[in-house]
Amino acid sequence: MSAAVINSSFVDALALPRIVWLRPNLIGLSFPLMKLLPARYIVRKAIEDGELHPGGLIAETTSGTFGLGLAMVARLAGHPLFLVSDPAIDAPLRRRLQDLGATVHIVEKTGASGGYQGARLKVLEEVLARNPGSFCPRQYTNPHNPGSYAPVAEQLSQAAGAIDCLVGSVGSGGSVCGISSYLRLLFPELMAIGVDTHRSVIFGQSDAGSGRLLRGLGNSLMPRNVDHTTFDLVHWVGAAQAFRATRELHREHAVFAGPTSGAAYLVAEWWAREHPDQLTAVIFPDEGYRYQDTVYDDAWLEAQGARLEALPAQPVEWDRPHDGDAPWSFYRWRRRTFAEVMQKPASPELVPA
Known part of the structure; x- marks a missing residue:
């Protein structure tokens, strides 16, 4: 799409x-x-620049509404979505993400540094390494x-x-x-x-x-x-x-x-x-x-x-x-x-x- x-x-x-x-x-x-605004823009740019191919996996770390924005955009654009989160994510948000087709992985323990954020980033990098050609929006650095x-x-x-x-x-x-x-x-x-x-x-x-x-x-x-x-x-x-x-x-x-x-x-x-x-x-x-x-x-x-x-x-x-x-x-x-x-x-x- x-x-x-x-x-x-x-x-x-x-x-x-x-x-x-x-x-x-x-x-x-x-x-x-x-967060729908940057999610839409980042995915659109990735498609235009050839970083995200039709049906390609999108993976990101989030415990908040950037994940929801991504889930909406990914669903409408036909991309699978893998989100890495932590126990702070609230149940209604998690249900909505999953209803939009996202896979939500919960990190249960903090990392050696950076708290849950550090642990989530470690899992995210592992997911990206296992899925060549996948795209990560990286909202914190993009x-x-x-x-x-x-x-x-x-x-x-x-x-x-x-x-x-x-x-x-x-x-x-x-x-x-x-x-x-x-x-x-x-x-x-x-x-x-x-x-x-x-x-x-x-x-x-x-x-x-x-x-x-x-x-x-x-x-x-x-x-x-x-x-x-x-x-x-x-x-x-x-x-x-x-x-x-x-x-x-x-x-x-x-x-x-x-x-x-x-x-x-x-x-x-x-x-x-x-x-x-x-x-x-x-x-x-x-x-x-x-x-x-x-x-x-x-x-x-x-x-x-x-x-x-x-x-x-x-x-x-x-x-x-x-x-x-x-x-x-x-x-x-x-x-x-x-x-x-x-x-x-x-x-x-x-x-x-």
């Missing part, structure tokens, strides 16, 4: 976000499934990931004009880095704010300790697609704060989204309040249906010790990135490289190319 068929499918109808005005100076980019977001920047600028600030969660590095790079062609002074969570290595913390309750952002390995020079500010948001903000986004604006959206909304709402004369846009990566039995369930929040009655009024400013569980903190990254900020060489624990 050709790339043209992918372009004319149901996938196309879901790829771009809805523009939601939350207040006069705050816009939400509300995606049904944001430049077509950030490159896929050009239509979003165009859509946003056409709908709202000049954007002063973009806020978004950071996982693979695709969305915020990609959208910012295109917006800055039009608005060079655009402020970019990245949102991470605790025990993620992306902006200088260690992944040591208990696993991250807040998933969908952060990473145990450094994705090559994260361009640290994109970011003016970096925020770290705790799970409980992100969950509460997710619920408030729903209550106040009827935007039914997942917790990565909640984390970004918490930061964007604060920034918009502090800068009423600037127009801020915030990325909401997916809808909330997968989280009805977790984030949207008070009993689950209680059981996790993650139910809050109120959100902090503002974040705590750090003078350097460091490990710590301040519920909500930020650092002035100032568009510097990781090595410049940390004053040491970039971590060798990079996701392999």
Whole structure:
């Protein structure tokens, strides 16, 4: 099946976000499934460039919605799909992946380094070695990931004009880095704010300790697609704060989204309040249906010790990135490289190319 068929499918109808005005100076980019955009673009490019042949196997490591985007694209394009994941994948997502024909392999133990991510990558490389001619999208290193977001920047600028600030969660590095790079062609002074969570290595913390309750952002390995020079500010948001903000986004604006959206909304709402004369846009990566039995369930929040009655009024400013569980903190990254900020060489624990 050709790339043209992918372009004319149901996938196309879901790829771009809805523009939601939350207040006069705050816009939400509300995606049904944001990772569908890079999944579609990466597969299309692989077909055009001859990297993926008709009926060829696609294999990738994922525990989130990039896998779902790939499953939709692969099914419509007639490609078998092998996904390597870990116990963090939620049951409804796993069932949906399998219903779309994907094989889902669960890695039960962490690797010697890089946590589950390292172990998943090891299995992925074994699968690729056993299947010559297979294609791996490699969302963490493939430049077509950030490159896929050009239509979003165009859509946003056409709908709202000049954007002063973009806020978004950071996982693979695709969305915020990609959208910012295109917006800055039009608005060079655009402020970019990245949102991470605790025990993620992306902006200088260690992944040591208990696993991250807040998933969908952060990473145990450094994705090559994260361009640290994109970011003016970096925020770290705790799970409980992100969950509460997710619920408030729903209550106040009827935007039914997942917790990565909640984390970004918490930061964007604060920034918009502090800068009423600037127009801020915030990325909401997916809808909330997968989280009805977790984030949207008070009993689950209680059981996790993650139910809050109120959100902090503002974040705590750090003078350097460091490990710590301040519920909500930020650092002035100032568009510097990781090595410049940390004053040491970039971590060798990079996701392999």
